[in-house]
Amino acid sequence: MSGIAAERIDRLASLAAAAARDGEDERAREYVRLARRIAERNRLRLPRELVRFTCDDCDAYLIPGRNARTRLRDGHVVTTCDCGNQARHPYR
Template identity: 40%
Template sequence: MKAERKRIAKERIDALFEQASIRPQFAKRYVRLARKIATRYNVRIPARLKRRYCKECNSYLVPGKNCSIRTREGKLIIHCKECKKITRIPLK
């Protein structure tokens, strides 16, 4: 039963991120809901989706529109243009 809830939660998180890419006017709300579901059901948001939103302001990041992405010194640097947050992710 617990595994079933976690599976459903993961499906809903994927669906919310898909909707966030389609409907940008509701993207912040969808990201906030996905994070809330992940917290409530103790489910990790996959790394491929984690890099698509700003952890500070919950904005769905679209490169060139509301964020810039660069590589420097072996790191991926994501700069959110809405809240000015900079995220650095090490590259392998």
């Protein structure tokens, strides 16, 4: 079962990215919500791409420069969504 769910999550992640690039923010948001629901139901981790490029508060697919600000700090990347939510991810 988890193989099918993982494939569906990957497909929804690519659809969300494409919708966000085309300016269809609400459609991208729905794809992200659906992918998160499937991952929770099947106890799967979200792909790193989906974790790094989605807002935890408003489920927006983040595109730096359009609806997100990305800054480098000491040892981590800070991504700020238009809604004000910040996400920090380490880097080397």
